[in-house]
Amino acid sequence: MTCACAFCLCLFPLLSIYCPPLHVDEGTKERGYGHAIVAGVERYPLKITKNMGKKRVAKRSKVKPFIKVINYNHLMPTRYGLELETLKSVVTLDSFKEPSQREEAKKAIKKLFEERYNSGKNKWFFSKLRF
Numbered sequence: 001m002t003c004a005c006a007f008c009l010c011l012f013p014l015l016s017i018y019c020p021p022l023h024v025d026e027g028t029k030e031r032g033y034g035h036a037i038v039a040g041v042e043r044y045p046l047k048i049t050k051n052m053g054k055k056r057v058a059k060r061s062k063v064k065p066f067i068k069v070i071n072y073n074h075l076m077p078t079r080y081g082l083e084l085e086t087l088k089s090v091v092t093l094d095s096f097k098e099p100s101q102r103e104e105a106k107k108a109i110k111k112l113f114e115e116r117y118n119s120g121k122n123k124w125f126f127s128k129l130r131f
Contacts, residue, residue: 034072037091039109042066044128045117063117063126065109067091067102082122084112 027033043064048057090108095101117126 031069035069036072036075037067037093037096038070038075039065039067039087039091041113041126045126061114061118063110063113065106065113067095067105067109069096080124082125084116087112 046060048060091105095105
């Protein structure tokens, strides 16, 4: 995503990204605290070797995404940034009102993440965090 601060927000076991238009500093009636919408990788792609067939490579290249509303106090900014312009139109605050809208947003995010992974860009984003 493109943002002025170029932050990639890191949760303890998960890498995630967010965009400044998708945050609320003061809070709302439902959530009385400052929060942001984050999208990230819940299940990472598996390792691929040269001697694997196309079918197996396609199966192992799948990514399971998540979207969450998270309190600012639980976010940690890092130096990494990820540019996904189309994510702004897919994930909105309205996508959390109904489960069907949330599932649609997850499918769109999954498609974007898999395209990015298969193109070979941002390899650091699709590797597990090791602590």
